Amino acid sequence: MKRSKDEDREDGETSMMLRGFLPARAVGWLTACFVTGFGTSASQASEADTQFWLSASAATRAADDLAVSASLERRFRAAGDQMRFSAKADWAVADWLVLGSGALVSDSAGPTEFRPHQHATIVLGQLQLRSQLEERFFDNAPRPQLRIRQRVQWAPPLSENGRLSLSGELLYNARPQSRGETARVDQWRWAAMYQHRLSSVLNAGAGYLLIHAPREGSADRISHVPQVQLSYRF
Numbered sequence: 001m002k003r004s005k006d007e008d009r010e011d012g013e014t015s016m017m018l019r020g021f022l023p024a025r026a027v028g029w030l031t032a033c034f035v036t037g038f039g040t041s042a043s044q045a046s047e048a049d050t051q052f053w054l055s056a057s058a059a060t061r062a063a064d065d066l067a068v069s070a071s072l073e074r075r076f077r078a079a080g081d082q083m084r085f086s087a088k089a090d091w092a093v094a095d096w097l098v099l100g101s102g103a104l105v106s107d108s109a110g111p112t113e114f115r116p117h118q119h120a121t122i123v124l125g126q127l128q129l130r131s132q133l134e135e136r137f138f139d140n141a142p143r144p145q146l147r148i149r150q151r152v153q154w155a156p157p158l159s160e161n162g163r164l165s166l167s168g169e170l171l172y173n174a175r176p177q178s179r180g181e182t183a184r185v186d187q188w189r190w191a192a193m194y195q196h197r198l199s200s201v202l203n204a205g206a207g208y209l210l211i212h213a214p215r216e217g218s219a220d221r222i223s224h225v226p227q228v229q230l231s232y233r234f
Contacts, residue, residue, distance in 0.1 A: 080109030111139040146175040205229040
């Protein structure tokens with residue numbers, strides 16, 4: 001859809017206002033997440049596990065302002081490996097705002113999960129602020145779980161072909177799948193990922209993810225997750 005000059009000017013003014021107000025706050029919040037999160041995790045948790053996540057994805061543009069992608073991921077875990085397939089669409093409604101939706105299917109030794117979601121991302125150059133709502137349907141669950149995810153991500157370039165990504169994310173169970181449970185924090189996540197452009201269409205990445213899962217009445221769980229990613233764009 002063709003945009004008018006007035007719409008473009010309004011988007012530019014809004015983007016400049018956001019760029020001046022949000023980045024310092026967001027970067028400060030992200031730094032605090034890393035510092036307090038690692039410290040809290042190390043001091044409180046008495047249970048830990050190590051996983052390995054391997055993923056491959058493909059993406060393309062269906063239109064100038066519409067991107068679609070799909071990914072396949074294998075998670076190697078002591079509790080049982082997990083296979084996940086997901087797809088999503090992202091619509092750039094302005095130069096600073098992206099709206100999207102998608103779905104994920106997860107299969108493991110436990111219950112199968114189907115998870116549609118909706119998300120909104122504010123883009124401020126190297127900084128992204130994402131809010132996501134997930135509806136999680138599990139086999140034989142009395143009702144779907146509603147989970148809210150809030151993520152801050154900073155991705156500065158390190159070289160012509162390399163980029164570092166740092167992120168902090170809160171996952172909050174707004175409505176648990178069992179009626180007797182109350183809303184609670186599900187996880188805190190802190191991630192560092194290095195992405196390298198191998199060619200004009202192929203990227204490879206390697207990184208580390210720390211997951212802190214608070215648990216009432218028992219010790220919190222910490223998961224150490226090395227990650228390898230391969231992405232193709234056509």
